[in-house]
Amino acid sequence: IFAHIPGLKIVVPSNAYDAKGLMIQAIRDDNPVMYFFHKGIMGLPWMAYFTGSTNHVPEESYTIPFGQAKIVQEGTDVTLVTLSQMVHKSTAAAEKLAQDGISVEIIDLRTLVPLDKDTVLNSVRKTGRLCIADEDYLSFGLSGEIAALVAENLDSVKLNSPVKRLAVPDVPIPYSRPLEQTVIPQVEHIESIVREMMN
Template sequence: MSSTTMRKLTMARAISEAIAQEMEQDPRVLVWGEDVGIYGGIFGATQGLYQKFGESRVIDTPISESAFIGAAIGASAEGLRPIVELMFVDFFGVAMDQIYNHLAKNHYMSGGSFRHPVVLMTAIGGGYSDAAQHSQSLYGLFAHVPGLKVVVPSNAYDAKGLMLTAIRDDDPVMYFFHKGLLGLGWMPSDDLAEVHVPEEPYTIPFGQAHIAGEGQDVTVVTIGAMVPKSLRARDRLRQEGISVEVIDLRTLVPLDQETVLNSVKKTHRLLVVDEDYRSFGMSGEIAAMVAEHALDYLDAPIRRLAVPDVPIPYSRVLEQAVIPSVDAISAAIRELV
C-alpha cells in the first residue's frame, strides 16, 4: 500500500487526488458545488478536476444549497455517486431538511429500495478570525442523526484514504476537512498534517481509529485539527516524564469504541479534546461511553476540553481563548496525573 518514493502532499492536494482517481475509474462519480469547478474550490479540495474532467462532471452551482444538495439526493437514487461541496459547515442550516429528513432517512423509509451514495464535504474550524458564522465545527450535530457517516481527517494520508472510502460507500457520508490543516498558502496550516501520501489509490476503513502516539499515563481522544495539537502537547510533556497516548478517531460515525476502551484500560486516565462545542457533543459521547464500559479502570475523573458554549469570536485574542490550544491541552493532562 505504500509508494517507494516519499512525497509529502498538503491535505487539499490529497483530497483532490483521491477524487480524481475515483473519477478516472468510475464514470458515475460527479462533483458539484459553489466554485468547485474553474476556481478549484475556495479551499483547494477540487483543484484541477474541472480542467481534467470538464464541465459535464465538475459543475459550478448557483448559491442555492438546498437545491444542489437535493439534486444529489435525486442523482444518487438514479445510480450516480455525487460529491457535493458546501463551502462552510456553518451554511448547512439552509439545507438541513434535505440532509436529515431525506438523505439520512430515505434508505430506511423506503425499506432499502433507495440508496444515496453521496459525499457531502465541507470546511470546518476556526483559528483565523473569521468569526461566528464561518468558524464552527458542528460535526457532532450530524453524528447525532442516524443514517449519516461522519469523517474528520487530521492529515493528508488519512484525507486521501478516507475520501476514497467515502466515495465508494453506498451510504451518505459527511466529510469534514479543517481549514487549518489544508496547507493553503493564504491561511496558517499545521505542518504535521502534510505527510507522505502514496500515489496509488488506497482506502482506510471507517470506524478504525489510529493511535497517533503511544503512551502509558493518560489517554487523549481527539479528532481533526486537535490531533496535531495533542501530539505537540504529548512531545512537550514527554520532557516532564508524562507519557501520553493520543488517539485520532478519524470517524465519529462509525465510532471505534474498542480502541478507546483498550487505551483507557491501559492508562487509567482520559482527556477528550474537541474543537466542537462542549455541550451535547463528541466529548460528552466519549466520556459517557468510557463511563459505561470502563469506569472501574479509571484512576481519575474524565476530563473534557472543548469549545465553551459561546459563538466563535472574531477577536483573535478571544478566539484563541475558546479554541483548545497546545498549552490548554498540556495543562489539562498535567491535572490528570
C-alpha cells in the same frame, strides 16, 4: 449535529494521507457520508500550521476503513482522544509533557460515525486516565459521548482520575483571530489539563 442523524457516516481526517484514503472510502460507500475537512490542515499560509497536517500522499488509490481510529502515539499515563486539527495540537502538547516523564497515548478517531469504541476503551484500560480534546462545543458534543462510553464500561475500565473534557465553551466562535484562539483549545490548554490529571 449530523452525528445524531441515524444512517449518516461522519468522516473527519487530521492529515492529507488520511483525507485521501477516507475520501476514496466515502466515494465507494453505498451509504450517505458527510466529510468534514478542517481549514487549518490544508497547509494554507494564512492559517495556523501544525507539523503533520500536510504529509506524503501516494499517487495510487488506497482506502482507510471507517470506524478504525489511529493510535498516533503510544503512551502509558493518559489517553488523549481527539480528531482533526486537534490531533496536531495534542501531539505538540504530548512532546512537552514527555520532557517531564508524562507518557500520553493519542487516539485520532478519524470517523465519528462509526465510532471506534474498542480502541478508546482498550487505551483507557491501559492508562487509567481519559482526556478528550475537541474543537466542538463542550455541551452535547463528542466529548460527552466519549465520556459516557467510558462511564458505561466502568465494570472493565479502572480510572485513576476523573475524565477531563477540553472543548469550546458555550459561546459563539469570535471572528477575531486572537479571540478565536482564546476560546478554541490550544496546545497549552491540553498540556495544562493533562498535568492536572497527573497530580
